Amino acid sequence: MKLPAFDYASPATIEEAVALLATRSGNAKIISGGQSLVPMLAFRLAAPELLVDLKRLQGLNRIVIGEDGVRLGAKVRWCEIEHDERLKGAHPLLVEAIRHVAHYQIRNRGTVGGSLAHADPAAEMPGIAITCDAELTVVGPKGKRIDKAFDFFKGSLTTSLAPNEILTEIKLPPWSADRRWAFLEFALRRGDFALAGVALHYHLVDGKIADTHIGAIGVGDRPLRLHAVEAVLNGKKLDEVAIEDAAKTARESVDPPSDIHAPAEYRRALIGTLLARALRRSAG
Amino acid sequence: MKVEFELNGKHIDADVEPRTTLADCIRDQLKHTGTHLACEHGVCGACTVLVNGQAVRSCLMLAVQAQGERVVTVEGLSREEALTPLQTAFRKHHALQCGFCTPGFITTAHALLTEEPEADEERIRDVLSGNLCRCTGYVPIIQAVLEARSAYAHKDDHE
Numbered sequence: 001m002k003l004p005a006f007d008y009a010s011p012a013t014i015e016e017a018v019a020l021l022a023t024r025s026g027n028a029k030i031i032s033g034g035q036s037l038v039p040m041l042a043f044r045l046a047a048p049e050l051l052v053d054l055k056r057l058q059g060l061n062r063i064v065i066g067e068d069g070v071r072l073g074a075k076v077r078w079c080e081i082e083h084d085e086r087l088k089g090a091h092p093l094l095v096e097a098i099r100h101v102a103h104y105q106i107r108n109r110g111t112v113g114g115s116l117a118h119a120d121p122a123a124e125m126p127g128i129a130i131t132c133d134a135e136l137t138v139v140g141p142k143g144k145r146i147d148k149a150f151d152f153f154k155g156s157l158t159t160s161l162a163p164n165e166i167l168t169e170i171k172l173p174p175w176s177a178d179r180r181w182a183f184l185e186f187a188l189r190r191g192d193f194a195l196a197g198v199a200l201h202y203h204l205v206d207g208k209i210a211d212t213h214i215g216a217i218g219v220g221d222r223p224l225r226l227h228a229v230e231a232v233l234n235g236k237k238l239d240e241v242a243i244e245d246a247a248k249t250a251r252e253s254v255d256p257p258s259d260i261h262a263p264a265e266y267r268r269a270l271i272g273t274l275l276a277r278a279l280r281r282s283a284g
Numbered sequence: 285m286k287v288e289f290e291l292n293g294k295h296i297d298a299d300v301e302p303r304t305t306l307a308d309c310i311r312d313q314l315k316h317t318g319t320h321l322a323c324e325h326g327v328c329g330a331c332t333v334l335v336n337g338q339a340v341r342s343c344l345m346l347a348v349q350a351q352g353e354r355v356v357t358v359e360g361l362s363r364e365e366a367l368t369p370l371q372t373a374f375r376k377h378h379a380l381q382c383g384f385c386t387p388g389f390i391t392t393a394h395a396l397l398t399e400e401p402e403a404d405e406e407r408i409r410d411v412l413s414g415n416l417c418r419c420t421g422y423v424p425i426i427q428a429v430l431e432a433r434s435a436y437a438h439k440d441d442h443e
Contacts, residue, residue: 001324001325001343002303002308002324003305004303005301005302005303006302007302008302008346008348010348031346031349034344034345034346034349035326035341035344038305038326038343038345038346039325039326039344041303042324042325042343043325051302051346053348053349055349055351079338102414103329103414104339104392104396104411104412104413105329105332105339105340105341105392105414106326106341108335108338108339109340109341109344109345189413190410190413191413191414
């Protein structure tokens with residue numbers, strides 16, 4: 001469990017960081033909190049020639065709440081989201097999801113950008129990005145580009161990031177206080193990656209569900225939006241019939257993986273159960 | 285590579301390979317063997333140290349990333365003359381047997397109670413879920429941390 005050998009650089013600006021990433025023909029990697037990357041190195045699943053530490057870069061650790069939504073810099077750590085009193089009102093779904101990320105010690109170093117760029121299909125932050133139609137800012141040699149979350153996640157541990165690009169910020173669209181929401185996940189032990197999880201939010205208009213957003217983690221090769229389930233719920237009253245319909249549709253619309261943690265059928269059943277529970281919880 | 289940081293109040297000037305974890309640097313080079321290493325991939329919590337007062341896994345941090353930071357290990361939480369309140373509570377409640385995981389539990393509990401001296405049992409259980417113990421069954425550890433809370437609340441009043 002000793003890491004493979006690599007070179008290390010700690011640039012002071014984002015331009016320097018991007019330039020450094022280009023020096024090893026694609027075999028350099030960004031490190032910040034290191035909570036996903038260092039275990040990958042320990043298992044020799046990654047063997048970069050160069051690690052570029054974002055530690056000295058300024059301005060990537062801000063949480064900005066404005067009319068355009070909630071913007072999180074790539075270096076914002078989980079503990080900073082947990083402790084930000086403003087976010088409890090500005091994005092309660094985000095705060096609840098982040099409470100489920102790993103363990104106390106990891107939440108003190110793990111970052112928003114690291115989790116998004118690592119793109120584990122069971123991770124909470126990518127799930128929230130997909131559920132909320134987040135926009136991700138990426139900086140590369142040609143400057144800035146904005147990617148929609150849907151276009152960013154390409155598969156398990158795979159994103160749209162080029163080897164010489166750096167994710168700098170995620171923007172979640174504005175939240176309104178009257179939105180109904182819930183986040184639920186199930187893991188065998190607290191802090192483990194979830195076997196499955198659900199994030200959802202919607203409006204009630206004259207007692208009927210509207211503008212539903214439902215995301216699922218742990219049941220695909222990337223975080224998923226369950227559009228078929230959203231369609232089932234939009235325009236309905238939130239009663240047990242609608243909840244059972246939604247759960248059935250959720251089970252039918254995923255094709256989860258089997259691994260040593262759980263077989264596909266278990267995950268399929270779980271996503272229906274979690275969705276039903278989440279809908280009941282959101283009703284208050 | 286040269287790295288400078290503070291370890292238990294003392295200035296450290298070390299020469300490390302970039303791939304050296306903070307844990308290996310502390311144990312092998314600086315000979316502070318109180319920090320224990322078990323899983324070496326961020327699961328067990330035995331290697332927990334405080335970086336700028338926050339509990340982190342030293343096996344998931346590179347030594348070079350500690351540049352300019354304030355690091356405290358379990359040695360830095362002891363006193364010459366007597367046991368600390370946390371140590372006393374661990375002893376009283378038999379919160380350790382083989383002791384391998386204990387440095388991680390002590391550093392984690394210290395960070396938690398320093399920040400949240402009012403932490404309730406649920407919060408303590410949540411935080412300590414990041415540390416594995418194969419001897420105690422955890423109940424005595426929870427009891428010890430619950431009991432140690434009063435010492436931290438008192439300290440808070442005077443600082």
